[in-house]
Amino acid sequence: MKLLQHLGARFGCALCFAGAALLLLWHVPNLAAAAPPADGKLRIIVFGAHPDDCEIQAGGVSALWAAQGHHVKFVSVSNGDIGHWRDAGGPLARRRTAEVEAADKLLGAVTEVLDIHDGEVLPTLENRRMLTRLIREWQADIVIGPRPNDYHPDHRYTSVLVQDAAYMVTVPFFCPDVPALQRNPVFLYSPDSFQKPNPFQADIAVSIDAVLQKKLDALAVIESQFYEGGANGSANLIPSDPEKQKERKRSIRESFARRNQSLARRFAGKLAEFYGADQAAKVQHAEAFELCEYGRQPAKEEWKRLFPFFEK
Numbered sequence: 515m516k517l518l519q520h521l522g523a524r525f526g527c528a529l530c531f532a533g534a535a536l537l538l539l540w541h542v543p544n545l546a547a548a549a550p551p552a553d554g555k556l557r558i559i560v561f562g563a564h565p566d567d568c569e570i571q572a573g574g575v576s577a578l579w580a581a582q583g584h585h586v587k588f589v590s591v592s593n594g595d596i597g598h599w600r601d602a603g604g605p606l607a608r609r610r611t612a613e614v615e616a617a618d619k620l621l622g623a624v625t626e627v628l629d630i631h632d633g634e635v636l637p638t639l640e641n642r643r644m645l646t647r648l649i650r651e652w653q654a655d656i657v658i659g660p661r662p663n664d665y666h667p668d669h670r671y672t673s674v675l676v677q678d679a680a681y682m683v684t685v686p687f688f689c690p691d692v693p694a695l696q697r698n699p700v701f702l703y704s705p706d707s708f709q710k711p712n713p714f715q716a717d718i719a720v721s722i723d724a725v726l727q728k729k730l731d732a733l734a735v736i737e738s739q740f741y742e743g744g745a746n747g748s749a750n751l752i753p754s755d756p757e758k759q760k761e762r763k764r765s766i767r768e769s770f771a772r773r774n775q776s777l778a779r780r781f782a783g784k785l786a787e788f789y790g791a792d793q794a795a796k797v798q799h800a801e802a803f804e805l806c807e808y809g810r811q812p813a814k815e816e817w818k819r820l821f822p823f824f825e826k
């Protein structure tokens with residue numbers, strides 16, 4: 515709305531009012547996404563640095579939540595506008611936004627891509643306010659983000675921004691334009707393989723076997739990053755032979771499936787804790803999360819309420 519006021523104040527012409535109306539329409543999905551209905555369902559907000567991070571890290575568990583009617587929102591903190599070997603700038607940001615919108619629709623999540631340049635995410639006060647407002651507007655029960663010792667600066671600073679919001683979401687006179695949360699959400703980290711200063715430790719692990727194909731279908735939509743290889747790709751990755759194209763797409767699906775298989779193996783003990791040994795032994799693909807010490811610290815029973823997937 516600030517943009518509309520700015521345009522109107524600056525030009526005050528009919529063209530601008532027409533443009534403003536179009537912009538307003540364009541923003542309607544985001545306005546609708548600002549607050550899910552108070553229907554007693556869970557509200558989960560996932561932050562990734564780029565348009566593909568949320569889908570890789572939490573695509574499976576989000577599909578499980580969404581299938582039960584819980585409300586999931588994926589936020590990409592950057593617009594991804596340098597994440598390709600051939601394309602860049604506005605057209606790439608638009609393409610990547612369209613990709614995650616289509617992918618998230620398959621998973622049942624709402625999408626928001628913030629207009630911050632890729633490679634330039636910083637833990638500024640302005641961004642702290644923005645993430646605080648997003649978590650409050652979603653009235654989140656669960657917030658998921660990356661760990662602060664990831665290799666990519668955007669991932670690290672997205673993590674710091676989420677951590678910085680973890681307490682501030684409860685403080686009424688910080689961003690008083692959006693009411694503070696009465697109850698601090700549970701903040702979770704998504705996994706990575708970095709060992710220093712401390713390796714990822716799972717506090718919760720969930721079987722995604724039931725939704726694996728849906729997750730792989732959603733990731734397949736994000737062609738700029740996986741099929742075309744993103745920032746470190748090249749024209750050589752894309753075969754001209756249609757049979758080889760199919761083969762490449764199949765191998766991408768397999769590599770993502772293997773990633774979730776390795777999480778299931780790595781956190782088999784945690785799966786057994788939540789599913790029982792017999793059922794856990796059958797799990798092939800998993801997603802896992804680590805509890806951040808800054809938000810609410812759930813007891814065992816609350817974990818099962820927040821992740822309502824363990825009862826048969």
Ligand SMILES: [Zn+2]
Nearest residue numbers: 563564567669
């Ligand atoms: Zn990323």
